[in-house]
Amino acid sequence: MLGLLEARESAAREVIERLREEADRVLAELGEAEAGLERLVIARETVAEVLGGPAAQMGETAGSYADAGPMGVMVVPHRREGLSARVLPEEYQRLFAVLVAGAAGGPMRARDLTVALGREAMPAKIECVRSMAKRLVARGWAVADQGLFTVAAGSGAGSALV
Structure with a gap:
């Protein structure tokens, strides 16, 4: 009986370790994706500012900033x-x-x-x-x-x- 419990415990530990590795990989990918998104948002804001587009004319009113930009991306203003x-x-x-x-x-x-x-x-x-x-x-x-x-x-x- 103890041998069966030890085998199940060992299998559970292996699953946990595999899932932790997967979570680490996913978190690393998430960090890279967020950094890429941040660069794109900054680039879009910079281009709009240089061209005098809508982002440059938004002013400082709460209604001028959308909770989400193109494709549902949340925009956090400076x-x-x-x-x-x-x-x-x-x-x-x-x-x-x-x-x-x-x-x-x-x-x-x-x-x-x-x-x-x-x-x-x-x-x-x-x-x-x-x-x-x-x-x-x-x-x-x-x-x-x-x-x-x-x-x-x-x-x-x-x-x-x-």
Whole structure:
């Protein structure tokens, strides 16, 4: 009986290891795809700005920024003085609100942000939230230091969501 249990345990460990390797591969591909997407979004915004197209004329009103760009891609605008967090796509607004609410308690890890958003603290969901938080950092809405995220100076209370 113990031999059968040990065999099943060994088989389960092998499946877990195989799935972990697959998850690592998928996360690496996701990171590459997100980086490629980010480059495309920046290129499109730059071309539109140079050509004086719609992106350059959007102004700073919340209604001017769409939650999604072409092909359903969420566009996270760069933070500028006086720009409200309401211009962020809905999921980013929720994440930013968690960062604002947690600012008094200090910087937060991606795992804590994931739980605060009501998501299960499993690696894939934590990595998704980490990616979103990094995008907020890249766009000037948040700052990160050694894996800890917090609201960027000047983007907290004035940009908070009501």
